[in-house]
Each structure stands twice: as structure tokens, then as C-alpha cells.
Amino acid sequence: MRGTDQPDSVGARLAVRLSGLRTEHGWSLDELSRRTDVSRSTLSRLERGELSPTATVLGRLCAAYGRTMSRLLMEVEAEPPALVPAAQQPVWRDEPSGFVRRSVSPPHAGLRAEIVEGTLDAGAALSYGNPPVPGVEQHIWVLEGTVEITVDDTVHTVRRGDCLRFRLRGPSRFRCPGPDRVRYALLIVMP
Template identity: 70%
Template structure:
């Protein structure tokens, strides 16, 4: 069981920053090279790797694409070895205050398994766009539990509570909460 200190957001942020720096170094990329590959400025990348700023969902998605990882996989890499049973109070939660997105890793990725479950919550009016999938052909199933979610992925879909949208992600995507209430959804991600 992890201590409260280990689960503190600042510790997750520091481990995430360290992992991002490790991934860049493992590939032999300079900050300039990573900036070229992601479209993120060198100074922003440097500040991210030093944990001076927290990445937004959009920036994290660009980095995941460059490193060919899902966001869940990257976040799981900053956690200790995931247990088979993930108690609710031990599920990693990441917040992007700027975009109004909260992400809970309900069933984190695990070596040898291709699927994972994520809970997403978007505040009213939240609008998040991704330039492309972290892994082309990523299979996603979005089951809206509360509220309404507008998803753009090979078309534009309005997904209401109880509805499930499923697709393979090849290009840009967008998640928008038209409001007036928060939207909560389960996202099942399956690697190709």
C-alpha cells in the first residue's frame, strides 16, 4: 500500500517530470529535437522536465505521441508496479485545471495487457483537442455515465448518459462538454 506522501499530487508531478526527461534522453533527443517533433517550445519542455510547470492534457498528448505511449501508460510508468486489485482510494488521479479535465486511472495499463479503463470528468464548457493519437489505431470505447459529451473522432458525436461510442483513433480528436452540467464518462482503451 502506498503512503499518503507517495500519492500526493506534487510527488506524481515530480515523477512525471523525471520520466519525461528519461524518455527524451533514452532516445538521444535534445530539447530542440523534441520541440521539433512535438511543436512544444524548448523552454516549455525544459520547464516541464524540471517540474516547474504542470503539463496540460494537450501538451501531454503531444509528448505521448512523440514517445508512442498512451497517456495512461505514461502515467502508470511514474507509479510503482500496479497491483491486480486497484482500490478506489489508490487510483491515480491527474487534473488539468486549465482545461477543466480530471482523469482517474481506474484500471491502469499493465505489462502483457492491452486494455485499460479511465474515468474522465469534464466541467461544463471544457473543450480539449488532441493533434493525433499517441498510438495510431488505438481502440477506444467511451461510455457516458452522467451528462453529455461531444466527441469528434472521424465524425462528430453527441453522446448522452448511458450511450457508448466506440472507434479506432487514427487522427485528431476533440472532447467537449456543452454543459450545463459536468460530464463523467468511462473510457476503455485497447492497444492495437
Template identity: 65%
Template sequence: MKHGDGGDPDDSRDPIDARLAARLAALRAERGWSLGELADRSGVSRSTLSRAERCEISPTASLLNRLCAVHGRTMSQLLSEVEATSAQVVRADEQTVWTDPASGFERRSVSPPQAGLRAEVVEGHLDAGADLSYDRPPVPGLEQHIWVLEGTLTLTVGDSEHTLHAGDCVRFRLWGPTRFHCPGPEPVRYALVVVEP
């Protein structure tokens, strides 16, 4: 998700960024929360929340994770709410790709969530040296399976650290913080299967 520097009000914005900003504002409005209340609940500053809702910044994965936790959604659920209607078959060129501006983490929604279905598949990509941390799960007790397709991933779940190479898989229920790190020298690509509790 990329957009201009904000200097020109008519600059072209990524449509996903714009729809995401509108959805974040709508979620807050649906609960009747002020920016201050949401800031208190999420631990994100009022100014950052305001800029995200006005599409002045592209939210990071960490910021989205905090907001998902407050609203009781997975990141895929939130992103699917700003996509076109879900289909049974999702072609590769129609899958939504989102990039975290802070870490460069690229997230492809391989099978966006649908009402009534609990599992989803995501593809992750981190360049060598990239680091991505979450201080809490978006939904406590979320089941995750991570299967490394290429490269090496160092994954920390709570107090446990796992070094995973191509073909390795780890599964767990998510209750606390997680950290994804690509030690390199090559990038890492992995499949993430998420199952709601």
C-alpha cells in the same frame, strides 16, 4: 496534479508532478535527443519542454498527448510509469487522478496498464463548458470505447461529431484529431476503454 507557483524552491510539489517531470527527462535522455530535437519531433517549444522536465509547470493533456505520440505510449502508460508498482486489484482510493491545468479535465486511471495486457479503463470528468482537444492520437489505430455515465458529451473524432447522453456508448479506432466538449448544463462523467492495436 498541483503545485506551487515556483516562487519558493522548497515549496511542496505534487509527487506525481515531480515523478512525471523526471520521467519525461529520462525518456528524452534514453533516446539521446536534445531539447531541440524533441521540440522538432513533438511541435512543443524547447522552453515548454524544459519547464516541464524541471517541474516548473504541470503539463496539459495536449502536451502530454504530443509527447506520448513521439514516445509511442498511451497517456495511461506514461502515467503508470510514474506510479507505484501495478497491482491486480486497484482500490478506488489508490487510483491515480490527474487534472489538466488548462481545461480542468480530470482523468482517473481506473485500471492502469500492465505489461502483457492491452486494455485499460479510464474515467473522465469535464465541467460544463470545458473543452479538450488532441491534434493526434498517442498511438495510431488505438481502439477506444466511450461510455457516458452522467451528463452530456459532444465528441468529435476526425470529421464525425457525436452527442452522447448518459448510457450512450461510441467506439472507434483513432487515427486523427479528437475533441471532447461538455455542453452542460451539468458536468459529464464517462468511462473510456482503451485497447492498444
């Protein structure tokens, strides 16, 4: 299964959680499809664990359910300890888009912030619709390479060592212009 480090770990639990969220909301597959613009058949395959979601699809599902991607992924992981060794940080891959997401400091009950390491291949781009939690605060610190981040219709070119900070209220886009991949740290602070 694409998107998982081990076939029976995060991907399988994510499929179960996605199915549970839809049930909790009382939505049919048709209703969820209408809310996310993801086909009914794709949603069904995701919930059965036959298909792993891309970053774009997962972003649409998170928006429909009012969760950040990190929060959703936290719900399928065991509660993290105070110390999160590098070898135990959950990693999620979206091979088609060239995106890798490491949850360096996973969300934790009672804490409002989390840290994510993201890498995006040269030439790759990710677009997100409206945020699942409007007004979420983000700080993006580029560790290697360059990324173009579009927020509020403004394109920001963020280079190694630069930090972009904002409150996310609408669509956003990440694009790595190359020639090398970009690696960045993302600090997310819930409102």
C-alpha cells in the same frame, strides 16, 4: 505543483520520466520542441518539475514518444496490484482545462486494456493530435452529462448511458456542451 495530488508524487516522477524519454530518443530540447510544437522553455521547465503539463501538452509529448497517456502515467507509478482500491487509483488534474482523469484500471504488463474515468467541466474542450498508437481501440461510456466527441471529422453527441466505440487513427476532440459537467468511462484496448 499543478496536476498532482501530492507535490513529490506523480508530478515529480513524471518530470524525471519525460527527461529520461527525451534522452532515450537522443533528442535535444530543440528537436523535441520541433516534434511537439511545444516551446523549448516549456519543455525544460516540465523536465525540471517546475511546471506540470496540460492535457494538450502531455498528449503532444505522448504522440512524440509513441505512448498513450495512460502508458506514460503508468511508467511513473508503481506497478498496480490485481485489486485497485478506489482510494489508490491515480488521479491527474488539468485545472486550466477543467479535466480530471482517474486511472481506474491502470495499464499492466501483459494486459491490453485499461479503464479511465474522465470528467470535463461544462464548456471545456480538449483536443488531441494524432494518437500515439494509431488504431488504438476506444469505448467511451457516458455516466453523467453529455460530451461531443470528434473522431475522423465526425462529431458524435454522446449522452448519459450511450457508448461510442472506434479505432483512433487521427486527431480527436472532446467538448462538454453543458449545462453540467460530463463524467465518462473510457476503455482503451491496445492493438
